[in-house]
Amino acid sequence: MQNFPTISILTETKAVEPIITEGKIVGVVTKDKTGKKKHYYSKIVTDCSGYTAIIRKQLPSDIFPKINQVSREETIVSCREIIQTKEEHSFQKQMRIELHPELPPPGYFWIFSKGKTKLNVGVGWLINEQNKKINPSDVLEKIREKIFP
Ligand SMILES: Cc1cc2nc3c(=O)[nH]c(=O)nc-3n(C[C@H](O)[C@H](O)[C@H](O)COP(=O)(O)OP(=O)(O)OC[C@H]3O[C@@H](n4cnc5c(N)ncnc54)[C@H](O)[C@@H]3O)c2cc1C
Structure with missing residues (x-):
């Protein structure tokens, strides 16, 4: 053995x-x-x-x-929240990746269902010169408010 x-x-x-x-x-x-x-x-x-x-x-x-160290151009910033909805949400058993105008490119918003009234939502993008000063938690708040007011 x-x-x-x-x-x-x-x-x-x-x-x-x-x-x-x-x-x-x-x-x-x-x-x-x-x-x-x-x-x-x-x-x-x-x-x-x-x-x-x-x-x-x-x-x-x-x-x-x-x-080597990870270079700045290979870095993705992100912000994620676990949210609770008052009623059953409409994304049951779904994993969604979405594009929204609030997101700086190249970025996306995700919604991952975590149960009947719970969701994992977040935003992320690859850092570049144009988007490096944009705060991911501000962008997430805007999109979250739009979809889950
Ligand atoms: C928004 C976003 C979306 C992504 N989407 C994808 C995707 O779709 N597909 C894909 O393949 N990859 C994706 N990635 C990349 C993927 O998440 C990473 O490549 C992967 O998580 C790296 O794994 P890791 O184990 O090296 O590090 P991590 O998952 O970051 O794990 C590192 C761990 O080490 C711990 N740690 C840190 N410092 C210390 C310390 N000093 N002592 C002890 N522990 C420590 C941390 O707490 C953490 O638990 C995404 C990343 C982001 C940010």
């Missing part, structure tokens, strides 16, 4: 920085909700922090020249 390593999930804990020794990443420093820091050592460190890139962005480029 194969032996699997034990996996521990640390909830309410953030990775804060890599531990680098002799040009190699050998672990991470974490911080729990009380602010207490701990050092963890491992053979492999996988940064799964998404856009935050908490480990990736702290790697010295002279030691890790091939690790």
Whole structure:
């Protein structure tokens, strides 16, 4: 029988920085909700922090020249809300992607049904020079007010 390593999930804990020794990443420093820091050592460190890139962005480029950061043009901004309707909404079991004039291109509005009176609604767009100052929560509010007054 194969032996699997034990996996521990640390909830309410953030990775804060890599531990680098002799040009190699050998672990991470974490911080729990009380602010207490701990050092963890491992053979492999996988940064799964998404856009935050908490480990990736702290790697010295002279030691890790091939690790790129996400460029601004590849970044999508978004804002999402879970909303409750007073009566059963008309989007039961639907996942919709819509275009609205309030949205800066290239962007879209989504409606995902989450039950009879609950919905996940949001807006998102790829950032460019023309839309970089537009606030997603303002745009979401306008479209949400229009569809779910
Ligand atoms: C509006 C929008 C629409 C999208 N639509 C699509 C789509 O239709 N199809 C598609 O394929 N992709 C889509 N994407 C992209 C997709 O969401 C991402 O590519 C994907 O979620 C990235 O996954 P990930 O696991 O790398 O990061 P994430 O899903 O961002 O997960 C990162 C996790 O790390 C946690 N974290 C962050 N910092 C730390 C830290 N310091 N310590 C510990 N944990 C941390 C975060 O809380 C989060 O849970 C969309 C993105 C957006 C914004």
